Amino acid sequence: MKVMVAGAGPAGLMLAAELALAGVGVEVVDRLPRRSPFCRGFTLNARSLELLDRRGIADRFLAEGPTVPYGMFADPHRPLDLTAMDTDHPYVLGIAQTRVEELLEQWLAELGVAVSWGHEVIDLDQDGAGVEVTVRTGGQRGRRRVGYLAGCDGSRSAVRKLAGIGFPGTAAGTYGLLADVELADPADLPFGMTDGAHGTVFVIPRPGYVRIVLDEPAPPADRDEPVRLAYFQQRLNEVLGRPVELRDPRWLTRFSDAARQADHYVAGRVVLAGDAAHIHPPAGAVGVNVALADAVNLGWKLAASALGRAPAGLLDSYHHERHEVGARLLRTTRAQAILGRRHPDLDPVRDLFGELAGLPPVNTYLAELAAGVSTRYDPRIPGEHPWLGKLTPNLKLVMGEQRTSVAELLRPARPVFLHLGDRALPTIPDGTVDIHHAHCPDHPELEGLLIRPDGHTAWISTTTDPQPADTLAAAWSTWLGTRTTTRTAAAPGD
């Protein structure tokens, strides 16, 4: 059955592409007449690049901007060293969110799906077999019946509200102001952090302009009231204790430290991803990245559900796996926001945290946590191997004369079974799984790997930790809904 994706931001575009790759009919609608020109984020982290790599499109993004081997966690004066991360991409990529979206939309078009701009989801009604969605286009309302509706419609998600999904969390306590502007005299304000007479100003260089971020002194009477240049200018001068002239505003907005998470990511035939499922303080700058990771976790599960071949509980596993990641994200970004507050009472905590973050293992832990590199899902089978449940490393593989890699084999977004050792392993030929016989020269101890379409290790067997056939059978039926048989896979080279 067809899936409708509401929202053509990073979550919606990535999800739609994953569905299209799986052969599911998909319709993407967005209420805006065209993509917003305002650029919220401008970084992609290691996990996003790893995922894009596993679809063969990371290079398109990497060609767009610089890679930076350090990242801010809490204190801009003490950046994290990202080179210590266990990843192919030990850096952040500088790339405008608008460009990320353009590249994703382009890829989606190559997969045969065009975004329907100017289409707003305004109502839904679901039953056991599908969802009736009301969409407003211009002045017209139309109803469509789809198998599933994915709410990728941002923090104020209409889909979330219409489906009656709760969004508990902490309300906004503090607000920040953001301006993309030009400095009349660039020498007036350096890039980075400037401590003024009454607070701190953060200046980020952008091509042809700067992004200035500062605190709003008190919660605004109306959170949605537009921020005017005069107001921002006045606040900047107050914080610095001196005048700094701004001009040519491109975008002025406010943001808050609200942190909320949908209590269900899956409600019947309605699913949520990205900001629709969780909002958090912008500290850490990971929203785009988490949206992409949600979409890749959800895509193959929703596709299997729409195609009627999902094992029981597969779609719910999206909620269990990503809700846990989202909860950790909220905790981490709230801690970052608190550590970023300029209050003298916090100085000792910040100093101590800074010292700890300077210890190499803590640096690596924080870097991998913030970039999502350490994400591990419950594998649901026993086993001690450290890769179990985590993204399978991008192993170099030899298949006869051919050299390939895990990332290349995952491009079609299908499950991959790798038979790597000489020992015959039980398996079944199944049309939904790509089975490869290969050697992995860097890891001769590997005997077999079952990799989910999102790249996570579902099962692994090594010569030192040979896994019994029943754990493979359990992994296979949990994620693929099929059973292994007694048929034995041929050894490599056969």
Ligand SMILES: Cc1cc2nc3c(=O)[nH]c(=O)nc-3n(C[C@H](O)[C@H](O)[C@H](O)COP(=O)(O)OP(=O)(O)OC[C@H]3O[C@@H](n4cnc5c(N)ncnc54)[C@H](O)[C@@H]3O)c2cc1C
């Ligand atoms: C100031 C600021 C700075 C940020 N900086 C960064 C950063 O540096 N790095 C980073 O990773 N993240 C950053 N973020 C967060 C990031 O922008 C978001 O987390 C990200 O855009 C979420 O993607 P999404 O696809 O879930 O939602 P969105 O990008 O919000 O997309 C939702 C889409 O749904 C559409 N829509 C809404 N309602 C409907 C409806 N009823 N029907 C149809 N369509 C609808 C909207 O028009 C929109 O196109 C920042 C956010 C802010 C506010």
